[in-house]
Amino acid sequence: MRGTGAMGGMALAARTGEVLAAAGDVRALLTRAETDRADALRSAADRDDFLAAHVLVRLCAGRLLGRPAQSLTVVQSCGRCDRPHGRPRLVEAPALGVSFAHTRGWVAAAAADGPVGVDVEACDGVPLDWRLAESACSERELAALRRHPNPRLAFLRQWVRKESLVKVGVASLDELGRLDLPVYGDDAPRWRDWQLADWGGGEVVGCVAARERVRLRLLDDP
Template sequence: MIVTSLPYSSLVRPPLAVAGHTDDVLDMVSGTLSEAERERAERFTRKRDRLDFVAAHLLVRHCAAELLGARVRTLTVVQRCEGCGQAHGRPWLAEAPEVSISLAHTSGYVCAVAGFGRVGVDAEHATNGPADERLVELALTPAEAKLVGDDNRRLIRQWVRKEALVKRGELTLDRLREADLSALSLEDGLSITLEWRGRHFVEWTAGTVIASAVTDEPAKLRLLGG
């Protein structure tokens, strides 16, 4: 693959996060997946999972194109695992490697973030009810566990934040307890912004979905389809 940088405005735009329900994204966002992405999509046995994957990969192109002031069709999303060499792992743009991108999908909902500097995003469904004790033990510090109590939505909010940090490249799943986010609010809100040790979180909810994007600078958030 020949990598060439795209010409774009010298004005550095703030990070951008975009999200929406899968069906809305597929209706509103156009684009074409790479051959590797199409092959991965075809491996999903459930149509719903396949559509979530496709929508998230189209959305991250849309997000990056808007950030760069570029056309969606000029961008190639690449994923290549450093361990096994297969087409998965942290995504990047072949034509603009200086821009970081991240994407996430959970049943019926997708989100993406793009920015200059490190970025990460995650989304999960979170119902009311008791917290999973095993997940608390895996992911939370004692201070976080005390704040979460037995509230599943609070637990998932912390989990999503830490998954976003993993995708940003500064945590791993076996070291989640090394990041203490107990200083951050756990209250539900349609859209909130938070700062933690120089990282900026933008968080939002959509029905049962809790989502969080973390960036170097405050990010703009756009929700598709209302």
């Protein structure tokens, strides 16, 4: 196995069905804890999204490590309870940071030399819930959203950026409003020592947070 000292990072996104089709026997790839959590979901679409996200993080880490996805074990643990959720890690490469996310019909995953966080959200076309925006955005961000020609899309962009920062451990979901991030412009912003790499804008938007910039690309990109 390659060492993680000079790997950089990798992030992938794909439609749920594409990941499941590429994976083959999904349940043989995942752990019993993962399949049990999937089976507990009532919606078949939610189960597929969950399974695809857990597959994609193995595919992503496997590409970075030069290992087959089936040789990697993803575990999650929570500091507050004994349930198998919380920040994921690889048993075979514990120093490698990994993250994954799913939304309706899409999944994303990232792996990097150090902490990494990824999030993805569907652009559903519904009007912006300003109460949610007020709880998750700073006053400066809210002012920018009110001037934006597409405030819903601009908010989703902020949301995935902030969720990616939550996943690297710099804030909690209750503290999103204190993360004051740039709203305008296509260039990926920074927040303190973290690089934020944006992706999408049609069906979905996504973001990866890491110490070094990691480009989020489609699974079938060369």
